[in-house]
Amino acid sequence: MTESILKLNQLAFAYSDKQVFTNLNYDLKKGDFLSIVGENGVGKTTLMRLILQELKPTGGTLSFLPNRQAVKVGYVPQFRNIDSEYPLSIQDFVGLNFARVGLPWLNRAERKRVSDILAETKLIQMRHRPLGQASGGEKQKAYLAQALLDQPNLLILDESTASLDPIAKTELLDLVKQINQEQQLTVIFVTHDIPLARRYADDYLFLSAGHYEAGPIAALTNEKVGDMDHA
Amino acid sequence: MLSYPFMQNAYMAGTLIAIISGIMGVFVIARNMSFLTHTLSEIGFAGAAFGIFMGWQPLNGMLLFTTISSIGVGELGAKSSRRENSITAISALAIGLGILFLSLADSNASYATGILFGSVIGISRQNVIQMVALSAVVLIVTAFIYRFLKFDSFDAIGARVEGLWTRTLSVIFLVLLAFSVSVAAQIVGSLLIFILLTLPAAAAKYYAHTVGMMIGVAVTFSLLGVWIGLYLSYVTNWPVSFFIAVIEVLFYFSALIFQRLKA
Numbered sequence: 333m334t335e336s337i338l339k340l341n342q343l344a345f346a347y348s349d350k351q352v353f354t355n356l357n358y359d360l361k362k363g364d365f366l367s368i369v370g371e372n373g374v375g376k377t378t379l380m381r382l383i384l385q386e387l388k389p390t391g392g393t394l395s396f397l398p399n400r401q402a403v404k405v406g407y408v409p410q411f412r413n414i415d416s417e418y419p420l421s422i423q424d425f426v427g428l429n430f431a432r433v434g435l436p437w438l439n440r441a442e443r444k445r446v447s448d449i450l451a452e453t454k455l456i457q458m459r460h461r462p463l464g465q466a467s468g469g470e471k472q473k474a475y476l477a478q479a480l481l482d483q484p485n486l487l488i489l490d491e492s493t494a495s496l497d498p499i500a501k502t503e504l505l506d507l508v509k510q511i512n513q514e515q516q517l518t519v520i521f522v523t524h525d526i527p528l529a530r531r532y533a534d535d536y537l538f539l540s541a542g543h544y545e546a547g548p549i550a551a552l553t554n555e556k557v558g559d560m561d562h563a
Numbered sequence: 564m565l566s567y568p569f570m571q572n573a574y575m576a577g578t579l580i581a582i583i584s585g586i587m588g589v590f591v592i593a594r595n596m597s598f599l600t601h602t603l604s605e606i607g608f609a610g611a612a613f614g615i616f617m618g619w620q621p622l623n624g625m626l627l628f629t630t631i632s633s634i635g636v637g638e639l640g641a642k643s644s645r646r647e648n649s650i651t652a653i654s655a656l657a658i659g660l661g662i663l664f665l666s667l668a669d670s671n672a673s674y675a676t677g678i679l680f681g682s683v684i685g686i687s688r689q690n691v692i693q694m695v696a697l698s699a700v701v702l703i704v705t706a707f708i709y710r711f712l713k714f715d716s717f718d719a720i721g722a723r724v725e726g727l728w729t730r731t732l733s734v735i736f737l738v739l740l741a742f743s744v745s746v747a748a749q750i751v752g753s754l755l756i757f758i759l760l761t762l763p764a765a766a767a768k769y770y771a772h773t774v775g776m777m778i779g780v781a782v783t784f785s786l787l788g789v790w791i792g793l794y795l796s797y798v799t800n801w802p803v804s805f806f807i808a809v810i811e812v813l814f815y816f817s818a819l820i821f822q823r824l825k826a
C-alpha cells in the first residue's frame with residue numbers, strides 16, 4: 333500500500349472573502365479508507381468539491397496520481413432532493429449514471445452492470461420500488477450504487493450516515509468496507525461521527541478551524557477531537 | 564368525419580402534438596417547470612400576435628418569441644428565488660404585448676380567439692408540414708441527449724456531481740420546450756397549452772416508475788385526450804380545447820385517486 337492516488341500539497345482555499353483552510357498536506361494511498369472528521373463548517377464538503385474539481389484551489393496543489401485520467405471519482409453528495417413522491421424505481425435511479433452517448437435505452441451490458449451493482453449493494457429485491465418510498469438506509473444504498481455504477485476507484489461519502497439509525501449506518505459502512513477491501517477501492521468517508529470513523533477507517537484527517545491533523549485512526553485520541561466525541 | 568381535409572389535418576397535427584407534449588411533459592414535471600411552461604405559452608401568445616401584426620404565419624412569430632425567451636431564461640440561471648419573480652414580470656409583459664399587437668393588426672376577433680383558445684379548422688396542410696419538421700427536430704435532439712437529460716432532470720445533484728454539462732443541457736431543453744409550445748399551441752391554443760405539457764406527465768408519475776414507462780403513459784394520456792377531444796368537438800361543435808382540458812383533468816384526478824387507493 334505505498335502507491336498514492338491523491339496528493340494535497342500546501343492546499344489552500346478561500347470563498348471570496350472567507351479563508352476555509354491553508355497549507356493542507358496529505359498523501360492518500362491507494363486502497364485506503366480515510367475518514368475526514370471535523371465540526372460542521374470547518375470545510376469538509378469544500379475539500380470534497382476541490383477533489384471533484386468543482387472548485388479551484390486558491391493556493392497550493394491537489395494532484396491525482398499517476399495522472400488525472402487514472403483516477404475516477406465517485407461521489408455520494410451530502411444533500412439530495414428526493415421527496416416521498418419521487419417516482420423512479422431504485423433500479424432506474426441507479427441506471428441514470430449511464431449518461432453517455434448512446435441509444436436512449438440501456439444495452440445488455442449496461443443492464444447487467446446495473447443488476448450486478450444492485451446485487452452488490454443488496455438492493456436487488458427492492459429494485460422496482462419507487463425511491464421516494466424507500467427508507468433512509470435504502471436511499472443511501474441507492475446513492476452509493478449509483479456512484480459505483482461506472483466503476484470509480486476513489487469513492488467519497490459525504491456525511492452519508494448522518495441521518496441514519498445505528499443499524500442502517502452499520503449496514504451501509506459494512507458494505508463500503510467490503511468493497512474497499514475486496515476491490516482496492518479507495519474511500520474517503522466524511523463524518524462528524526468519531527466512533528463510527530474509529531470503527532471503519534484506516535486513517536483520519538481531522539480538520540478544525542485554522543488547523544489540521546492526520547494519522548492512522550488509532551492515533552485519533554479523545555483529547556485531539558476534544559468535545560467532538562459526543563456524536 | 565375523416566373525409567374532410569380539415570379534420571385530417573387536425574388529426575395529424577393533434578397526434579404529433581400529443582406525442583411531443585407527452586415526451587417533453589415528463590421532463591417538464593421532473594424539472595419542476597410547469598410554471599415556466601405556462602409563461603412560455605403566454606410569450607407564445609405575444610409572438611403569435613406579433614406574427615399577425617407583421618403579416619407572418621402566427622407559428623413563426625411564436626417560434627421567434629418563445630425561442631429567444633427560453634434562451635434568456637436559461638441565462639437567468641439557477642438563482643431560483645429571483646427567477647420566479649422575473650418570470651411573472653415577463654409573463655405580464657408578454658400578455659400586454661400580445662394584446663397590443665392584436666389591436667394594432669387589424670385582424671378580426673376570430674383570429675385572436677384561435678390563437679388563445681386553439682382551433683380545429685385553422686390548420687392547413689402547410690401548417691402540418693411545418694409542424695412535422697419542428698416535431699422531428701424536437702424528437703431527434705431529445706433522442707440524442709436523452710440519457711443526459713434524464714439524469715439531469717431526475718437527479719440534478721447527482722448529474723452535477725458526475726460533471727454533466729448541466730447548464731448547456733438546460734438551455735437545449737428550454738429551446739426544445741419553446742418549439743413544443745409553439746407546435747402544441749396550434750390546436751389547444753396558447754392559453755391551454757400547459758394542459759398537454761403538464762397534466763398527462765403529472766398523472767403518469769403515479770402509474771409508472773421508469774422514465775421510459777412514464778413517457779409511454781403520458782403520451783397515451785395526451786393522445787387519448789386529443790383524439791377524443793377532436794371527435795367530441797366535431798360532433799358537438801364545442802371548442803376542442805374544452806374537451807382536451809376536461810379529459811386531461813380527469814386523467815390527473817384519477818391518478819391521484821389511484822395513488823390514494825394504493826397507499
Ligand SMILES: Nc1ncnc2c1ncn2[C@@H]1O[C@H](COP(=O)(O)OP(=O)(O)O)[C@@H](O)[C@H]1O
Nearest residue numbers: 347350352370371372373374375376377378379
Ligand atoms: N458556496 C459558498 N460560498 C461561501 N461560503 C461557503 C460556501 N460553501 C460553504 N461556505 C462556508 O465555508 C465553510 C465550510 O463549509 P463546508 O465545506 O460546507 O463545511 P463542512 O462540510 O465541514 O460542514 C463554512 O463556513 C461555510 O459557511
Ligand SMILES: [Mg+2]
Nearest residue numbers: 376377410491
Ligand atoms: Mg459538509
